[in-house]
Amino acid sequence: MQINVTSVRVGNILEVDGGLWRVIKTNHVTPGKGVACMQLEMRNIETGNKTNKRFNSTERVERVVLSQRDMQYLYADADDYHFMDMETYEQITLSAEMLENALPYLLPEMMVQVEFHEERPLNVKLPQTVILEVVECDASIKGQTATSSYKPGRLETGAAIMVPPYLESGTRVKVNTENGEYVERA
Template identity: 40%
Template sequence: MISTNDFSTGITIELDGELYKVIDYEHTKPGKGGAYIQTELKNVDTGSTTTKRFKSGEKVKQAYIETRTYQYLYRDGDKYVFMDNDTYEQVDLTKDKLGAATKYLKENQEIKLEVYEEKIIGVQVPNSVELVVASAPPAIKGDTVSGGTKQVELETGAKVKVPLFIEEGDILKIDTRSGEYIERVN
């Protein structure tokens, strides 16, 4: 059990048999009445967000999330196949469960999966990944003066805006949190 006074962004709690991740919280002490914590919670299973008010000091069940290292093996239709690096067991995850992480998955890449009571509930991709440009429109002479951008497609199918000098075959460093171009890798 954890006190609502100890809430922090990112912790996972269990309410009414469902898991919620604390996205945001605010401790409020009004002039009249008792103090309370206003939270914004994200349902781990459905992805929906909700707001909930707790009394200050109220106890809730904290969900202890284990992080395990898995290796992404391959995509099989709508499923993404991963292998546990410790037990060598393979698990299939759908695009719905992985969310935006599918844009940054390369075969044989190691990523961390969040596990609660032997059930995979989330994925943690690295903050940045290096991906090859699969296709890029050519830069037209004269366009580079203004420092413009163009959209390219990466090896994973993700599309990202990059400077005009980027060409097909270049390796780019991409921020997985924002989906933005960071730099070209030599």
């Protein structure tokens, strides 16, 4: 499916130069002189190689059409993560490298969408937001609640997050899975 390069998002799978590439980062560059472009950092699914590629903002790229299945994350052992299809109870194993964007927000029994290309799992899509517990954060300072500063905290999955100064350890929060930012208390 051809899409405009400015519509490419992190996690999309593209077919470029005959290979399948997962988009890791996107950056829209508008120079003072000349044509705007999109710079994509991508990882080859087969070889694991990374590359940066620039596309003119008017170019179109081939987005791979993927089938999606709802699956439940079961458990991890070493660098393997196990998921179960809730309809057929079939289990699949994915590597940590395939889940690099999802790992900071993944908890056992969480429902995710696994994307397949010709029956081969390629990508895991998390919900837009997840609810996690803050297990560690600095103590709040009296009078600091009126400022818009944030303090560092750690989620139950081990991921670092910046939280408002009034939050304490043990608070459940809603986290945006695309950018890892605090949204609100849960």
